[in-house]
Amino acid sequence: KLLLLGTFVHSKTQQDLDFLHKAGIAVDAHGKIAAIERDAHDLSEAQARLLAKLGWDEAEVDVTEAAEGQFFFPGFVDTHIHASQYANAGIFGKSSLLEWLETYTFPLEASLKDLSKARRMYSRCIRRTLSHGTTTATYFATRDVPATNLLADLCLSMGQRAFVGRVCMDRPELNPAYYCDASASDSVEATQQVIDHIRRIDPGFDVVSPIITPRFAPSCSAEAMKGLAELHRQTGLPIQTHVSENPGEIQLVAQLFPESNSYTDLYDKCGLLTPRTVLAHAVHISEEEADLIAHSKSKVSHCPCSNTCLTSGPARVRWMWDKGIDVGLGTDVSGGYSPSILEAARQAAMVSRHVAMAIEEEKEKERAKLTVEEVLYLATRGGARCVGLEDKIGGFEVGMEWDAQLVTLNEINDDGEVHDEDDDHGFVDMFGWETWGDRVAKWVYNGDDRNTKRVWVKGRLVHRRK
Ligand code: GUN
Ligand code: ZN
Structure with missing residues (x-):
């Protein structure tokens, strides 16, 4: 006691x-x-x-x-962080999202099949985020099941509350051949294996919980996304993915899924928009998409460091709040350079000022700016709401x-x-x-x-x- x-x-x-x-x-x-x-x-x-x-x-x-x-x-809640990219924090060059994934991200993630490398990186990531006050982290791991299970083991033994997601990506024409699921059913089965493992090590999901993780629409077939949504309906487990981060990505989604009205609509049609869904970025969503997110009670992880590093764009937190969307903060290592949620909070305040500078109307300009109190809310209770833990943590x-x-x-x-x-x-x-x-x-x-x-x-x- x-x-x-x-x-x-x-x-x-x-x-x-x-x-x-x-x-x-x-x-x-x-x-x-x-x-x-x-x-x-x-x-x-x-x-x-x-x-x-x-x-x-x-x-x-x-x-x-x-x-x-x-x-x-x-303690801080990081609603979006790639433990599997920790070694690249601060390395992003001049690239934007799609070439950054090809150049920096997929090779590093694939290399974590080597469990001793995964152990070294994941332990450092957990130790480092804990030292910055992150008591809950919502992690993307990799495609590899043993390495993802290892991340869950390490979170449990080092005592960090965590959601651990095995990254699903089954589209052969858009993922590198060396880093791609064999099929949609492979995506679902591998996710199930991680769920079973975490159920064994933490039966009540008290500290570590699985999270269903379709990487993002360009990496996944509609069949895989629908299969993962079905897994959510069977288990009630949370879902995480990326949405509308970068203009090139949005164009690609429109080409790949011409039948959907928007990026967000595609996720909705696949059954992925749920009250337990955390959507990272949402930088370029339209009014209609924001309404769809709000209506589904899905959450948004605001990743200001990453959105600036990868020149994705400034997400509008005040506008999302006005729409009734719950928002939390994500470091998005290593799209973001820093594992610190305090840094993300500070950058959220800065980015909101950039948003404000682009607004003409005085009152709206003033309102766009986030206060210290507001960014700390995002870092704690806001994040807790995003991951469905508002009754347990954040205050x-x-x-x-x-x-x-x-x-x-x-x-x-x-x-x-x-x-x-x-x-x-x-x-x-x-x-x-x-x-x-x-x-x-x-x-x-x-x-x-x-x-x-x-x-x-x-x-x-x-x-x-x-
Ligand atoms: N979209 C798909 N994968 C990723 C990723 O690893 N990081 C970011 N920031 N966006 C993504
Ligand atoms: Zn991300």
């Missing part, structure tokens, strides 16, 4: 953060939040109140205190699970003095007069993994910064 004491910050609504001061959270042996106390006189009072409320003994709890200048924040409520990070800023004492000489402090300069809102904003714009001191998933300490 855990007791966490200090300041807690989490999203109250999409627009507002809630700051709990002189507060405490008690976490039970199953990793669930059992009680929350706030506005105590001091931290020992918060602790006493929690113990009394739950009838717990001091001796049975492990206490962690956030010092002045530190706070607990929900601090009784009954939710303790997926959290301890964030440190420059340590400030009670008199507002900064302990600069302390090597252990974070890497955001604080001067002592900042409000808590200012502190969080500085973290979002200037922080990195050095600010993330500890990370827990389901109550288990999974990362501790030395």
Whole structure:
């Protein structure tokens, strides 16, 4: 059992953060939040109140205190990341999507058939994303079943909550011969093998869950997409894919599937648009496509770093929200250069300003900009909604699970003095007069993994910064 004491910050609504001061959270042996106390006189009072409320003994709890200048924040949710491309993070040259896949991506993914290479890369990816505060990752693995199973094993043993997808791609004319499923039924059967494996290692899908993963329409036959949609109907498992990322890709989809009205309509006709579907990118969707996504309750993973790196285009988050679409954040490593969701949040704020600069009308221009509170919502509760875990993670409520990070800023004492000489402090300069809102904003714009001191998933300490 855990007791966490200090300041807690989490999203109250999409627009507002809630700051709990002189507060405490008690976490039970199953990793669930059992009680929350706030506005105590001091931290020992918060602790006493929690113990009394739950009838717990001091001796049975492990206490962690956030010092002045530190706070607990929900773990980040990465709704779209290719663990299988981790080694290429930062390598993308001048290419855009289709030639990038050919040149950089397919060769790397195919090489992970070598399980020792896969183990090395996947372990580093998990360790690195955990160190950046990502407690839940929605992963694309590769076509290879043993390597995909290995990614699931590693997530479970290293303690990262994860959705792990075996990538399906069965179109011989559009996938390289060395990296293509033999048939539509091969795509479905191989996915089933991964589901069976994960059911063996985590029967309730408590920490690691399979996710059905047609790569994207140009890689897949309609038969494979329909077969995978049928697998979703039988199992209720989530689905992930890419949609409308790049103009060349959209043209290709129109050529390949002339009978569909749009990229999104194609997925709908194949049965892939469901409330458990996460669509990455959605940069160039039309009004009608946005309405279709909203109506189906499918979710969008906004991947701002990737959309800029591959010059795909700026996705319009405010517009999608206005349409009623749930949006989360994805790093999209290695279309995106960074494994950090904090970086994705910052880039979401930047890209929204680029969207704003292209709008003439003053009020609309102003509205397009995302605030610090909004990008942090995308990084936590928004992401949790996208992956169907909004009742479990993304915020601090009784009954939710303790997926959290301890964030440190420059340590400030009670008199507002900064302990600069302390090597252990974070890497955001604080001067002592900042409000808590200012502190969080500085973290979002200037922080990195050095600010993330500890990370827990389901109550288990999974990362501790030395
Ligand atoms: N579309 C199909 N495959 C991929 C991929 O691996 N990354 C990105 N960003 N888009 C894709
Ligand atoms: Zn992607």
